[in-house]
Amino acid sequence: MVSARETAGSVPDPEFPALTIADLGILRDVREADGAVTVTITPTYSGCPAMAQIAADLRRRLERAGFRDVAVRTELSPPWTTDWITPDGRRKLAEAGIAPPGERAGPVLVPLAIRCPRCGSPDTRELARFSGTACKALYQCQVCKEPFEHVKEH
Amino acid sequence: MSDDESEFDAYLSLADVTEDDHRWAFGTGFADPLAGLGEAVPPGVDPAALAERCLALGDDALIYSHRLQQWVTWAPELEEETALANIALDLLGQARLLLTRAGQAEGKSRDEDQLAFFRDEREFRNVRLVERADADFAELAARLLVFSAWRLALFDRLTADSDPVLAAIAAKAVKELTYHRDYAAAWVIRLGDGTDYSHAKAQAALDALWPYTGELDLDADAAAYLEGVFAEATLTRPSAPPLAPVAGKTGRDGTHTEAMGYILAELQSVARANPEATW
Numbered sequence: 416m417v418s419a420r421e422t423a424g425s426v427p428d429p430e431f432p433a434l435t436i437a438d439l440g441i442l443r444d445v446r447e448a449d450g451a452v453t454v455t456i457t458p459t460y461s462g463c464p465a466m467a468q469i470a471a472d473l474r475r476r477l478e479r480a481g482f483r484d485v486a487v488r489t490e491l492s493p494p495w496t497t498d499w500i501t502p503d504g505r506r507k508l509a510e511a512g513i514a515p516p517g518e519r520a521g522p523v524l525v526p527l528a529i530r531c532p533r534c535g536s537p538d539t540r541e542l543a544r545f546s547g548t549a550c551k552a553l554y555q556c557q558v559c560k561e562p563f564e565h566v567k568e569h
Numbered sequence: 570m571s572d573d574e575s576e577f578d579a580y581l582s583l584a585d586v587t588e589d590d591h592r593w594a595f596g597t598g599f600a601d602p603l604a605g606l607g608e609a610v611p612p613g614v615d616p617a618a619l620a621e622r623c624l625a626l627g628d629d630a631l632i633y634s635h636r637l638q639q640w641v642t643w644a645p646e647l648e649e650e651t652a653l654a655n656i657a658l659d660l661l662g663q664a665r666l667l668l669t670r671a672g673q674a675e676g677k678s679r680d681e682d683q684l685a686f687f688r689d690e691r692e693f694r695n696v697r698l699v700e701r702a703d704a705d706f707a708e709l710a711a712r713l714l715v716f717s718a719w720r721l722a723l724f725d726r727l728t729a730d731s732d733p734v735l736a737a738i739a740a741k742a743v744k745e746l747t748y749h750r751d752y753a754a755a756w757v758i759r760l761g762d763g764t765d766y767s768h769a770k771a772q773a774a775l776d777a778l779w780p781y782t783g784e785l786d787l788d789a790d791a792a793a794y795l796e797g798v799f800a801e802a803t804l805t806r807p808s809a810p811p812l813a814p815v816a817g818k819t820g821r822d823g824t825h826t827e828a829m830g831y832i833l834a835e836l837q838s839v840a841r842a843n844p845e846a847t848w
Contacts, residue, residue, distance in 0.1 A: 461741050462662025491666075492737035494744060543648035544752050549655040549745075553648065569744055 419452045420445040424472075428461025429465040430548050433511045436469060445491050452477055457495045459569070460549045496558040499569045500552035514539075514554065514565040523542045529565050531556035591807035608673045614731050620674035621694070623735060624684070625821055626723075628695035629666030631685055632829075634660035635714060635836055636699060645706060652752060656713070659745040668736045674732075686840035690833055691823040697812060700820075700828040707767070707774035712758035714798065715782060722791035747807035754798045761802025775799075776807045783811020784819050821828065 423445045424437035437443045444455040454473050458466050468485040475483045497516035500508075505515040512532050522560065528537035536558040543553040551564045610616045635656035644650040668681040698716060703709040724746060726738035760771040787795070799806050818824035840846075 427847070458741070459664060460659055460745060461666060461738070462658040462660070464658070489740055492733070494737075494741040544748070544755075545648070545652040545654060545655040547651065549659060553651075567748075 417480055419447045419454075419477060419480075419482055422476055422482070423452075423454050423473055426469065426476055429468045429472075430550075431508070431511070431513070433507050434504050438472075438501050438504030438507060439499075440495065440501065440504070441469065447482075450482070451486070452482045453486045453488060455490050457486050457490050459495050464550065495569070497566060500566070508566060512563055513551070514563060516566045516568045529554055531559060531561055532563055533561040534559040579762070580662075598788040603692055608829040609672055610674050611732065616674045616676060616748045619732050619735065620671045621788070623667045623671035623674060625686070626695040627671055628693050629716075629720070630660040630664035630667065631836075632693070632695045632832060633699035634658075635832055636702070637713075640703070640709065645649060649698045649706075652786070656749050656752070659742075663738065663742050663745070666741075667735075670732075670734050670738065673734075683842065686837045687844075690825055693820075693823060693825065693829070693833075695820050695825075696784040697826050698778065698784065700826050700832060701778065701781065702828055705770060705774070706756075707760055707770040708777060709761060711771065712778050713749065714753035714757050715778065715785070715795065717746050717753055718787045718794050719782075719787055721746040721750055722788045725790075726788075746825055750794075755800055758802040761799075771802065772804055775804055776809065779807035779810040784821065789838070790802040810825045 424435055424442055426436050426442075428436055428439050428441065431439065439459070441456050442454070442461065443489050446453045454477070455472070456466070456469060464490070469487075473487050474485050497569065498518060508515040509532050514529050514532050517529075522537060529539050531539050531542075531554075532538050536556055536559040539554050540557060541552055542555050542562065545551075546553040546564050550566055550569065551569050553562065554563050554565045555562045610619060633658045637653050637660065640653045641650060641657075665681050666687070672679040672681065672684055672815055698712065701708075701712070703712065715799075721743060722738040724742050728736050728743065730736040730739065734811045757771060760767040762768070763771075796806065814822075815824045
């Protein structure tokens with residue numbers, strides 16, 4: 416039988432279907448005791464509309480995997496940061512054409528050029544500070560002209 | 570489970586509607602956003618005062634989010650459209666968390682929906698600044714700047730609140746508000762330090778909203794930040810006196826401007842027409 420943690424970790428994110436909630440660092444904790452499973456998740460942004468969907472997906476997958484008593488709880492503190500996106504998650508974002516966030520070093524963000532996910536050029540510019548979702552900004556590559564999204568350091 | 574199925578998990582689970590799980594579209598689960606966060610108010614924290622604090626801050630976010638949502642389809646460019654929708658969504662998320670916490674502290678079994686949709690105007694505790702309808706894009710940028718700078722400084726202090734839930738909500742919101750403030754500052758500078766026409770519009774916007782800032786109790790950090798932006802934008806900080814209280818009462822006491830009734834009518838009419846409906 417697949418463990419509760421593996422099952423919970425395999426749930427795709429509704430906004431980034433190529434990544435799982437474990438890749439994104441949204442999955443905080445999975446506990447199993449006497450057949451009951453408690454999953455703890457964390458929202459990326461306060462208004463993230465995907466939270467209810469993720470909770471429903473978690474219950475559905477875990478129940479299908481044979482876990483009967485499933486509870487999903489929310490944890491706000493410490494607040495989610497893009498630093499929790501795993502190296503695997505960053506690779507998958509880039510493969511999906513979305514520039515991954517840079518690493519935050521302590522409280523200060525190290526300003527690194529955002530590389531074009533298509534041609535790799537660091538010569539890119541920000542078109543808009545927000546994009547299709549709150550967690551992304553819109554960029555364009557100055558070399559190959561590709562417009563692309565970038566997961567903002569948060 | 571096949572790979573095919575996993576890719577469409579989000580869509581498949583929409584079909585899994587059970588008796589106690591009514592959902593009709595993506596994102597409308599509307600489950601308690603504080604699920605499992607712990608309802609208990611810790612010892613040493615006055616529940617009534619906590620409820621009042623959360624209600625006021627939740628109402629600021631709810632009403633201002635509604636005003637920002639009204640810009641959707643009216644923004645000058647698609648990029649501003651998505652920015653404003655995202656800022657409105659962040660504030661709506663903050664409102665949901667704060668109203669839920671207010672309901673828990675109050676102890677009258679009122680949830681976020683009951684507080685948002687079934688209170689009357691005099692029970693709302695938002696500052697009057699958030700009620701105004703923006704006359705133009707300059708007013709939008711100027712108010713967003715002042716509101717975000719004020720709220721950011723306030724929430725920065727709340728990260729050390731004696732209620733750990735409110736402190737956690739504040740810590741999340743601080744990151745969002747920083748981004749909102751910087752977005753608004755960029756626009757105020759662009760308009761203020763732009764053409765004669767955009768400068769006049771930006772100054773007029775600041776003059777129009779300044780009386781409403783009397784209720785904000787801006788701290789030194791927020792005031793210094795605003796001064797810096799105004800200087801870069803070549804704008805003059807207005808010296809207009811604050812909007813007078815009505816019979817000694819302001820927005821925080823439940824006394825609002827004429828605009829508030831219209832906002833609530835739009836915000837609450839559907840929920841009130843169908844009070845038994847489930848999302």
